Amino acid sequence: MSSKTSIAIIGCGMAGVSLARLLVDDRPSVTVTLFDKGRGLGGRMATRYTEDLEFDHGAQFFTVRGQPFEQFLKPYRSSFKEWKPAITTLSPNYKKYNRIWFEPHYVSAPRMNSLCKQIAQGLHVQLQQKILDVSGRPGRWVLESEHSLAGPFDWVISTAPAPQTQDILKVPEFNVTYDPTYALMVPIAKKTSFDAAVVRDSPLSWLAVTASKPGRGHVNQRSIVAHASTAWSAKHLNTSAEEVKAEMLHALNQLSLEGLQDELAALHLWRFARPSTVTDDSYYLDTRKQLAACGDWCRGTNVEDAFQSAYELFLAIRTQIPKPAGNLS
Ligand SMILES: Cc1cc2nc3c(=O)[nH]c(=O)nc-3n(C[C@H](O)[C@H](O)[C@H](O)COP(=O)(O)OP(=O)(O)OC[C@H]3O[C@@H](n4cnc5c(N)ncnc54)[C@H](O)[C@@H]3O)c2cc1C
Known part of the structure; x- marks a missing residue:
């Protein structure tokens, strides 16, 4: 069994790239793939x-x-x-x-968008991939875009706006x-x-x-x-x-x-x-399904809110990711 944890993150705005960076820098055993429907990174920082x-x-x-x-x-x-x-x-x-x-x-x-580009440097990013659906099961999630399938991933995290996140992850309505x-x-x-x-x-x-x-x-x-x-x-x-x-x-x-x-x-x-x-909680996390979401819409209205939501989700999710055998840290 692979000791790596694979995570798909939808959205390359401030929330998506900072969450990816935090996860990858924290655990070498995590692989992250970022997807964005746009031609570049940055989202609303455009x-x-x-x-x-x-x-x-x-x-x-x-x-x-x-x-x-x-x-x-x-x-x-x-x-x-x-x-x-x-x-x-x-x-x-x-x-x-x-x-x-x-x-x-x-x-x-x-x-x-230069800041988001710099944060994402060296990360695995797939642009012009509008994610339409997520199917499968925890540990075996598959992302469907207009032209291809990607996966399987252990976890899927969406930073798309709340209505899109609801549709893609098929989660109960966020009050946003x-x-x-x-x-x-x-x-x-x-x-x-x-x-x-x-x-x-x-x-x-x-x-x-x-x-x-x-x-x-x-x-x-x-x-x-x-x-x-x-x-x-x-x-x-x-x-x-x-x-x-x-x-x-x-x-x-x-x-x-x-x-x-x-x-x-x-x-x-x-x-x-x-x-x-915005939502009552700073992020959405379903540890059983291994699905999560974050973004400004979980915190407030600005760039720092997007970061803070991603940061709080990072703190919560890192406790869910198994440490590779032999890693005592
Ligand atoms: C006009 C305007 C003015 C603003 N002024 C300020 C300001 O002065 N100061 C400030 O701090 N904040 C401001 N903001 C708010 C700030 O831009 C946002 O709070 C912040 O950038 C949100 O970051 P995010 O990562 O949560 O979302 P986003 O930046 O929106 O990132 C989400 C990403 O998800 C992608 N995505 C969505 N759906 C899909 C899909 N199905 N598949 C793949 N990718 C998908 C999008 O392309 C996008 O790149 C402003 C916003 C706007 C629009």
Whole structure:
């Protein structure tokens, strides 16, 4: 019988890659295979780019408040930098006023997914594999994607959003709801007086100039990412993309920015942007079935919550993994 424990992890966002790294570094007897439906790692820590332009259209920054996250990130210090933007408040109706951040805010560099890429370095990752189903039994789980089967695995852990995790693992419904966010990406020819802005009295809630982030010296042309507010995004889920784009552009132009290249604007909908209600526990774990799940939706709404959920699951699951014979540690 193999003394190795094989684990499949679905999702390569912060939760998936940090859990994989923690498990592999803790026990050489564990083999982990990561699967993601996307073309790259990082999940919602994402940058869309062309030759000249880059847009951090998902997570804007992250904070490091807890000791476990701080400790975990130490070996990856070169992949993220503190962002100290000139930050302001904009409104179509009132004068702008500057804001101050009272704690460090970090961004991955050179792109938003760089940190996850670095954490996953050397791990076995399979991209463009949308997992549709998990079948079999504990110790013999098989993952089915659109084009292939993978396995058998001793354990399967999902970090996909709660509704997808429920479907894939066939587990009882998690009491999790999500807020959507529309992200509008617009090149801008003129320098703005701010790097980031909270927006009031508008369909928009947040603007950021991606090129203002540290480690983005390679970005030739400036661009703005505008996030619509949660309420506005939810109200317009059934509106056509063209109409949403036009309304968001109109709102952006009301903020008196100069040099916006409206004709090049692109839109992205984050249907599961941030959880609005999360599970009672920090992770899901069924030790009998050897199935588990974690992600921001088990803790809160941000990158550190995703890590913390993965970290707490790691502490719980490592006690379930047999130590290889002869290992006294
Ligand atoms: C617009 C927006 C703004 C945000 N702003 C901030 C911010 O400023 N600060 C902050 O800290 N957080 C922010 N967040 C939240 C932050 O991005 C998330 O909390 C965090 O990245 C979640 O990490 P995760 O690993 O739990 O999930 P994800 O990053 O979503 O990773 C899950 C992964 O699972 C994959 N997946 C899903 N289904 C399948 C399947 N069936 N098969 C294979 N793979 C699958 C997905 O492709 C994805 O890569 C923001 C999010 C959005 C969308």
